[in-house]
Amino acid sequence: MTTLLRRSPATSLLWAYVAVYLAFLYLPVGLIPLFSFNDAIQAAFPIKGLTLDWYRAVADNEALRSALATSLEVGLTAAALATLCGVTIAYMDVFGRSPFARLLATIASLPILIPGIIIGIALLILVNLAGIGPSRPAIIAGHVLAGLPTAVMVMRSRFMNIPRSIPEAAQDLGAGDLLVLWRVVLPLSAPAIGSAFMLGFLTSFDEFIIAFFLAGTEPTLPLFIWSQLRFPKSLPMVMALASLILAASIVIAGAAEMLRRRGQNR
Structure with a gap:
């Protein structure tokens, strides 16, 4: 019974909704640390290169x-x-x-x-x-x-x-x-x-x-x-x-x- 419940369309749809919701909520937050190492002013893909200059700017401000x-x-x-x-x-x-x-x-x-x-x-x-x-x-x-x-x-x-x-x-x-x-x-x-x-x-x-x-x-x-x-x-x-x-x-x-x-x- 539990196996059937897990494989039901309603349960699959619920898990898909949870995954989309979490991605919508946390993916932009996860991109902030990624772009903080980007060697470019624009926050966009593709990443130009990796640098620590922005963290040095934080320390020197x-x-x-x-x-x-x-x-x-x-x-x-x-x-x-x-x-x-x-x-x-x-x-x-x-x-x-x-x-x-x-x-x-x-x-x-x-x-x-x-x-x-x-x-x-x-x-x-x-x-x-x-x-x-x-x-x-x-x-x-x-x-x-x-x-x-x-x-x-x-x-x-x-x-x-x-x-x-x-x-x-x-x-x-x-x-x-x-x-x-x-x-x-x-x-x-x-x-x-x-x-x-x-x-x-x-x-x-x-x-x-x-x-x-x-x-x-x-x-x-x-x-x-x-x-x-x-x-x-x-x-x-x-x-x-x-x-x-x-x-x-x-x-x-x-x-x-x-x-x-x-x-x-x-």
């Missing part, structure tokens, strides 16, 4: 290094703040079980449902009213808002998998709420916290729309890439940079998933 430093600082700060807020909100939602905590968790998850351009415009109005204006602190605040839903979802899933008997046993032994959180819940959730931090960093590092509205005189790396796309001669360097970002993103996302699964197994 001072404006790029400045944008990278800005993105790293913004990403690390935003990820740390989003993870801290996510841990607090998720803990209140799972272990507090108060209506206010549930409402706060729902509000924290709303940015993932609101279009980024709406969030960018709203934050631009807010920072102007606050007197901050487009600046690096404004970008950090916007990226905290963008990374918060992921942190809340990751930490809420981890907290829900912790048996209630563990913190209850600590409370029976005389531990207060803060001690239970610090000595019991957080150590059990350490892999999930690391996963939430990494995903928050990736969200901030790759985010463009909010940074577009809130950036002042210090552009982030996505804004630098966007500015270079206007110049055809910069396209090979952009593809080399995109290849490096793609490799780093795969490594960080894979590490985050490994930490998340490790936390689930614990």
Whole structure:
């Protein structure tokens, strides 16, 4: 019966659809590293030759290094703040079980449902009213808002998998709420916290729309890439940079998933 099902026309059509979908989605991404070694400005076949000049151009570009430093600082700060807020909100939602905590968790998850351009415009109005204006602190605040839903979802899933008997046993032994959180819940959730931090960093590092509205005189790396796309001669360097970002993103996302699964197994 299983053999007949695998050989049925419907199953073959489904596999063909999946193959076409994956090729449409990932083949252009796979071409970026290939053309980053092409010894020509145009991204087209046939490949003229192989070269590392575009990667050397990435390393020698001072404006790029400045944008990278800005993105790293913004990403690390935003990820740390989003993870801290996510841990607090998720803990209140799972272990507090108060209506206010549930409402706060729902509000924290709303940015993932609101279009980024709406969030960018709203934050631009807010920072102007606050007197901050487009600046690096404004970008950090916007990226905290963008990374918060992921942190809340990751930490809420981890907290829900912790048996209630563990913190209850600590409370029976005389531990207060803060001690239970610090000595019991957080150590059990350490892999999930690391996963939430990494995903928050990736969200901030790759985010463009909010940074577009809130950036002042210090552009982030996505804004630098966007500015270079206007110049055809910069396209090979952009593809080399995109290849490096793609490799780093795969490594960080894979590490985050490994930490998340490790936390689930614990």
